[in-house]
Every structure is written in structure tokens, then in C-alpha cells.
Amino acid sequence: MPTDVINKPDELFEIFVNAQTFKTILHSFDDLCRVLRIDRKLIGYGKRSLYKILTSKLTSWKSKSLWAKIDKRGLQKEYENGYACADTKVCIVGAGPVGLRLAIECALLGARCVVVEKRDRFSRHNVLHLWPYVITDLKNLGAKVFYGKFATGQIEHISIRQLQCILLKIALLLGVEIYQNVTFIDTIEPTLTQPNWRAHFEPVSHPVVSTYDFNVLIGADGRRNSLHGFQHKEFRGKLAIGITCNYVNHHTREEQNFEEISGVAKIYNPQFFNELQQQTSIDLENIVYYKNETHYFVMTAKKQSLLDKGVILQDYPDAARLLARDNVKFSQLCNFACEAAQFATKSTSQFKFEFAENHYGTADVQMFDFTSLFHAVNASRIVERNGKQILMGLVGDSLLESFWPTGSGAGLGFFGLFDTAWAILKFAKHEHPLKVLVERESVYMLLSQSTPENTKNNYQLYSINPATRYQSLNSKMCTIEEIRHLYDSDSIP
Numbered sequence: 067m068p069t070d071v072i073n074k075p076d077e078l079f080e081i082f083v084n085a086q087t088f089k090t091i092l093h094s095f096d097d098l099c100r101v102l103r104i105d106r107k108l109i110g111y112g113k114r115s116l117y118k119i120l121t122s123k124l125t126s127w128k129s130k131s132l133w134a135k136i137d138k139r140g141l142q143k144e145y146e147n148g149y150a151c152a153d154t155k156v157c158i159v160g161a162g163p164v165g166l167r168l169a170i171e172c173a174l175l176g177a178r179c180v181v182v183e184k185r186d187r188f189s190r191h192n193v194l195h196l197w198p199y200v201i202t203d204l205k206n207l208g209a210k211v212f213y214g215k216f217a218t219g220q221i222e223h224i225s226i227r228q229l230q231c232i233l234l235k236i237a238l239l240l241g242v243e244i245y246q247n248v249t250f251i252d253t254i255e256p257t258l259t260q261p262n263w264r265a266h267f268e269p270v271s272h273p274v275v276s277t278y279d280f281n282v283l284i285g286a287d288g289r290r291n292s293l294h295g296f297q298h299k300e301f302r303g304k305l306a307i308g309i310t311c312n313y314v315n316h317h318t319r320e321e322q323n324f325e326e327i328s329g330v331a332k333i334y335n336p337q338f339f340n341e342l343q344q345q346t347s348i349d350l351e352n353i354v355y356y357k358n359e360t361h362y363f364v365m366t367a368k369k370q371s372l373l374d375k376g377v378i379l380q381d382y383p384d385a386a387r388l389l390a391r392d393n394v395k396f397s398q399l400c401n402f403a404c405e406a407a408q409f410a411t412k413s414t415s416q417f418k419f420e421f422a423e424n425h426y427g428t429a430d431v432q433m434f435d436f437t438s439l440f441h442a443v444n445a446s447r448i449v450e451r452n453g454k455q456i457l458m459g460l461v462g463d464s465l466l467e468s469f470w471p472t473g474s475g476a477g478l479g480f481f482g483l484f485d486t487a488w489a490i491l492k493f494a495k496h497e498h499p500l501k502v503l504v505e506r507e508s509v510y511m512l513l514s515q516s517t518p519e520n521t522k523n524n525y526q527l528y529s530i531n532p533a534t535r536y537q538s539l540n541s542k543m544c545t546i547e548e549i550r551h552l553y554d555s556d557s558i559p
């Protein structure tokens with residue numbers, strides 16, 4: 067039945083909980099608010115105002131079990147019951163997992179939070195490995211209400227699109243405003259006639275974001291970061307060619323018996339890789355296999371093997387030229403990926419892997435160059451123009467790109483966004499800009515070396531306060547002199 071003819075809030079809530087695309091999640095949430103007669107302009111933004119109304123009006127057992135979890139998280143002292151950042155207005159660029167998870171923190175802090183996303187689809191079947199604390203964090207936010215299979219048994223992974231769906235729903239319930247098909251272009255500085263920070267977006271005449279005034283701007287827009295004023299450094303390793311692929315999971319008995327490979331590298335298990343090479347002429351450095359909604363593989367392949375198998379046509383020293391579209395034979399790439407999958411799952415010769423479709427409607431197999439990974443030189447800046455300050459920051463892949471086969475992307479991404487939320491809190495409390503920046507940059511120095519083994523292990527105590535997560539925290543590791551250039555003010559002569 068179309069959602070616009072359903073008028074029972076609990077039924078609409080159920081539809082919202084089960085919605086599986088970006089569009090249907092947004093539509094079902096709008097329908098829910100309409101039926102509950104919630105007018106966003108009347109109730110106001112921030113201070114968890116929408117969430118409070120929803121919890122009073124939705125009382126099914128499922129909604130109540132969700133409120134219990136979110137309420138518990140919301141009691142953390144840093145949030146001050148949703149008033150800690152009541153005067154703060156945040157704009158987050160990008161509705162990837164990290165941008166959405168940060169939006170949830172901003173809403174819990176009581177800030178008004180707008181997320182802009184240039185796409186209108188969540189289409190990445192690729193799978194993220196989740197560090198144990200990320201699993202605890204998501205369970206504590208009620209992830210299982212939206213996705214019952216989340217982290218059951220030994221499963222420590224989730225598809226990127228499913229994680230986005232879960233986080234989008236929690237963010238909406240907490241009052242975050244999310245706009246699809248909106249691209250951030252650049253900031254607009256305050257002037258005497260228009261005295262607040264704004265931004266240029268596409269489309270230019272968007273009814274909300276084109277006139278949205280904010281004082282915190284966060285780039286969560288993936289590796290191609292679009293916030294100006296941040297420098298990036300390249301880490302250039304030896305040539306690393308990654309291949310990801312997704313196959314349809316038909317859940318047959320044979321598929322159920324496939325064993326996941328949570329990460330195996332040639333140096334630790336040479337026998338596996340030698341046998342693979344003998345049987346198929348495929349030479350890999352590592353491989354990961356996760357069984358999810360799809361059969362997902364990520365592997366690092368040796369260049370010579372890709373040349374020998376006719377996947378790469380011509381050898382070039384430059385990685386970008388080597389992997390350019392016109393130098394890759396797609397059908398051979400598909401064969402290569404299928405052979406590797408066949409070997410890794412020990413599937414019978416009768417079993418045929420069938421590619422899942424990506425959002426272009428073609429086989430979901432991609433080859434990536436990991437030879438150089440980028441990280442931002444700094445995590446934050448504060449700019450002041452005409453008496454108005456703005457805190458700018460980067461999170462997720464925009465801040466620190468990870469090598470996917472190691473599975474650290476979400477783990478580090480979540481740590482970085484919590485650290486950013488802490489900086490937003492300090493900024494909202496009117497701490498001196500240099501103090502905010504010293505602390506943010508000091509904490510950032512710890513991020514790239516963080517692992518599940520060298521960080522604190524009482525995950526239930528984790529909060530946005532870095533001291534609850536990092537073991538050896540020195541929040542004054544940077545000196546004021548080192549970060550002074552990050553405070554760019556027109557009031558300093």
C-alpha cells in the first residue's frame with residue numbers, strides 16, 4: 067500500500083524502520099512526521115526537539131526499545147541533556163557512514179545539523195570491517211532494530227550501504243536534516259550585509275541550504291575532499307592494486323558452507339597463495355572474503371599476474387596510466403575475480419558466481435590504485451571574518467584514507483569523528499580558538515597509529531571525550547606556534 071494512504075503512525079514507523087533505499091527512508095520519514103502533525107519550523111531545530119516529540123508519540127514496543135537505547139546514549143554527560151551545543155549550527159558535507167555518524171553526535175549535543183549529499187542513492191555493496199568498539203557503538207544506538215542481522219555471532223562487518231541506511235534512520239529520528247542531490251561547492255564569507263557564514267551549493271536555489279547560516283563546517287565527503295584550506299600529504303608505498311567484487315548471494319546450501327576469510331596475507335599463509343598461483347596463475351598478496359547480502363571480496367593483485375591474465379593490456383610505470391579505463395579489459399577482470407573467488411571459497415565446478423549489479427547496472431567489480439594514500443596535514447581550522455568565527459574540520463576518508471584490505475577505515479573513521487565532535491563541543495563553549503586547535507591537532511596525531519590493541523578496551527565508557535578512548539593521550543602535544551596558522555582571523559593585525 068502506498069505510504070500516503072497509511073495513517074497509523076506505528077505502521078508508518080514500521081515502514082520507515084524497514085526502508086532500504088536513501089529515497090524511501092527520507093519519504094517514509096516525511097510521511098511519519100506528516101501523520102504525527104509535526105511541523106519542523108514550529109518545533110524548532112536542535113536541542114533534540116524533534117526526537118522528544120517522536121518519543122512521546124510513538125509507543126510501539128519496537129519504538130520504545132529504540133528510544134531506551136538512544137536515551138541511554140543521550141545521558142552521557144558531555145551532551146548536557148542535548149543543550150551542550152544548543153547554539154551551534156553544523157553543516158556536514160557527505161552522507162557516507164562517517165558523515166552520518168558525526169551528524170548523530172551533533173544532534174545528541176543539541177546542535178542544529180544539516181547534511182548535504184550529492185548523490186541520491188546508497189549503492190555500495192562493498193563491505194566494511196568493524197572494530198569491536200564500532201560494533202558496540204552501533205548496537206548501543208539501536209542498529210539491531212533496523213537490521214536484525216547486525217553483528218550476529220562472529221560477524222564483524224557490514225555493507226557500506228546497509229550501514230548508511232541504519233545511520234540515516236537514527237540521524238533523522240534525532241532531528242538531523244538531510245538533503246540529497248545537493249553538492250557543496252564553497253563557503254561564503256560573512257559580509258556587512260549578510261553577516262553569517264553560508265555556502266554555495268548546487269542547486270543554487272535550494273529552499274533550505276542556500277540560506278542556511280552555520281558556524282561549523284565539516285568535510286565528510288570522502289577521498290576527494292572539497293573543503294578549501296586543507297592540505298593533504300601523500301603516502302606513497304609500493305605499487306598496490308586492489309580489486310573488489312560482489313556476487314549475488316543465493317543462500318544455497320553450498321554458499322552457506324563457504325567459509326569467510328577475514329584477511330589472509332601471503333607472508334602469513336604462503337601455501338594458500340602458492341596453490342592459488344599453481345592452479346589459476348593468479349598471484350595475490352592478500353584476500354578478504356565476507357558473506358553478507360552479497361559475497362564480497364577484496365584482494366591485492368600483483369601487476370605481473372594481471373598482465374599475464376590479460377586484465378591489464380600494457381605495462382606502464384605510472385599507476386594511474388596503468389589502471390586507466392582504456393588499459394583494462396573488463397571481461398578479463400571479471401574472469402580474474404571469479405577465478406579467485408572460486409578458489410577462495412573452494413566452490414565446486416558446478417557453482418557459478420554471478421556478479422551483483424553496481425548502480426550503473428553493470429557487474430560490481432572494480433580495480434583501485436592504493437599506491438598512494440592521502441591524509442590531511444591538519445584536521446581543523448578556525449576562520450574569522452567580520453567578527454564571525456567558523457570551525458572547519460575533516461573526518462573519515464577526507465581526513466585519513468585507509469588501505470581497505472586492512473579493514474581499518476570504519477574504526478579510524480569513527481575515532482576521528484568522535485574527536486571532531488569533541489572539538490565542536492569546545493568551540494561551542496567558546497574556548498579560545500587556539501586552545502581548540504591545539505587539542506584537536508594533538509589528538510589527530512594519535513589517530514593513524516590507533517588500533518584495537520592500543521586503545522582502551524572498555525567500549526561502554528567510550529564517549530566523544532578522547533580520554534575515554536586513547537590510552538596515552540596528551541592533548542597538548544602540539545604547541546600554539548605549530549598550529550597558529552590554522553587560526554585565520556581578519557581581526558588579527
Ligand code: FAD
Binds near residue numbers: 182184289461473
Ligand atoms: P564516503 O563513504 O566516501 O562518503 C562520502 C560522501 O560524500 C559520499 O556519499 C559522496 O557522494 C559525498 N560527497 C562527496 N563530495 C560531495 C560534495 N561536494 N557535496 C555533497 N556530497 C558530497 N572501504 C572498505 O573498507 N572496503 C571496501 O571495499 C571499500 N570500497 C569502497 C568503494 C568505493 C567506490 C568508495 C568510494 C569507497 C570504498 N571504501 C571501502 C571506503 C569506505 O567507503 C570509507 O572508508 C567509508 O565509507 C567511510 O567513508 P566516509 O564516510 O569518510 O566517506
